[in-house]
Amino acid sequence: MSFTLAIVGRPNVGKSTLFNRLVGKRLALVDDQPGVTRDLREGDARLADLRFTVVDTAGLEDANDDSLPGRMRRLTERAVDMADICLFMVDARAGITPTDQVFAEILRKRSAHVILAANKAEGAAADAGVLDAYGLGLGEPIRLSAEHGEGLNDLYVQLLPLA
Ligand code: GDP
Ligand code: MG
Secondary structure, eight states: OOOEEEEEOSTTSSHHHHHHHHHTTOBOOOOOOTTOOOSEEEEEEEETTEEEEEEEEOSOTTSOTTSOOHHHHHHHHHHHHHOSEEEEEEETTTOOOHHHHHHHHHHHHHOSOEEEEEESOOSGGGHHHHHHHGGGSSOOOEEOBTTTTBSHHHHHHHHGGGO
């Protein structure tokens, strides 16, 4: 059985970096039309022997980090509703922000399965942020480094029983 994993979280936490790592060059849907912004990117992901669809909530790059505009909320809700599992990503170096708390609230209400990932977790500078992430009330965070490919084994272990 296959499943859909949506990567959600505020801008700049590393969602697209993880998406690209999971998808490689196997991007399923590419919109070539000029002037058209794709807010949700979908790809065929591979993680060891797991095959699944991954959705990246793109199009948030211009959003103000300190607020949660309606667009960010709507886009996240769309991604959550089309997904079987949500990977909620926070930035372990930046720590938990008020915007992260709003995302956590959306997910607690709306998503059946949430995997919490504290990204940019390479090195000791991330330790405090990882501990902070426990306070979101979404369980134990995975220590992830999307850029360096660390923590993917822990992601695999969490996905396996849901797959
Ligand atoms: P998005 O806005 O959530 O999609 O974030 P991006 O994937 O575009 O990444 C935002 C920035 O964080 C980029 O400069 C990435 O290179 C950087 N980044 C992503 N993952 C990591 C990581 O694991 N460690 C560090 N140190 N930087 C990362
Ligand atoms: Mg992105």
